[in-house]
Amino acid sequence: MTDIYEDIRSFTGSDWPEVWAILHETFARGDTYSFAPDSSESDIHRAWIDVPLRSYVACDADGRVIGTYFIKPNQPGLGAHVCNCGYVVAPHVRGQGLASLMCAHSQREALALGFRAMQFNFVVASNEGAVRLWRKLGFDIVGRLPGAFKHAQLGYVDALIMFKQLVAA
């Protein structure tokens, strides 16, 4: 997957149809992100592209988009030294390490952008693969929100808050 790592780059407007296809398919399942399964394209464009500070895509050897992530301050002003990211991997390349590569990339970008820490606000507790991955990548579980996510199959499940210092305190 090192080739893919080299192909993580800034999002440009012409990437959107491919990005939207991946996001739509992911959010429609209703098992990992809080976006409503029937979220409109414009709502997701706002959340993934317009609101964030930066958005990125990961491409395969043929230049097709296979993953995407965003980075933004998690709070305004006095909390803006902590960033928040969201990552989505295309279904056909899951389990091959792309989320790890995007997360590593995002941490480098976060430091370059001046952030001191990274926070995930809403990791669905039943998404055990994600929780395990973020822990492996150095994120601590710093909070648990009881029943905060309405899972499409499981009903109300907990969401976790995960946090990693990028700069020594």
Add this chain to the structure above:
Amino acid sequence: MTDIYEDIRSFTGSDWPEVWAILHETFARGDTYSFAPDSSESDIHRAWIDVPLRSYVACDADGRVIGTYFIKPNQPGLGAHVCNCGYVVAPHVRGQGLASLMCAHSQREALALGFRAMQFNFVVASNEGAVRLWRKLGFDIVGRLPGAFKHAQLGYVDALIMFKQLVAA
């Protein structure tokens, strides 16, 4: 303070100058909210009035605004059953119980609006009075964000996540 409780009502546009005066004075201190101390009036109007689902004011016996709060979903779609609120009390009436009254009011409103729980994302740990108050009102500390708030006097301090179920799970 029961009189004040009766005078908590929905925000209307003509309240804004009084609301802004209270918010501006509070945020300028840089010790409780993450809004930058020099936040513009339009940025705060967006955050306190435009983005939230509902905003409210508390008035004294002469009809002057002495407190304000907002309520909004803390997440979109599958997390929208948990609300988030922010409260600000005018400096000259601090310590008289108005925050408690607004919080009680907000919990009733939250239930009426269909929310099942209430979450505070960013309670500054050094704001001990607030932490004590929210605990007294039934909120649990469910998370701690290390160094997530840049306090104007104290530098980096922790922020707490607090949570209260409003409907039995």
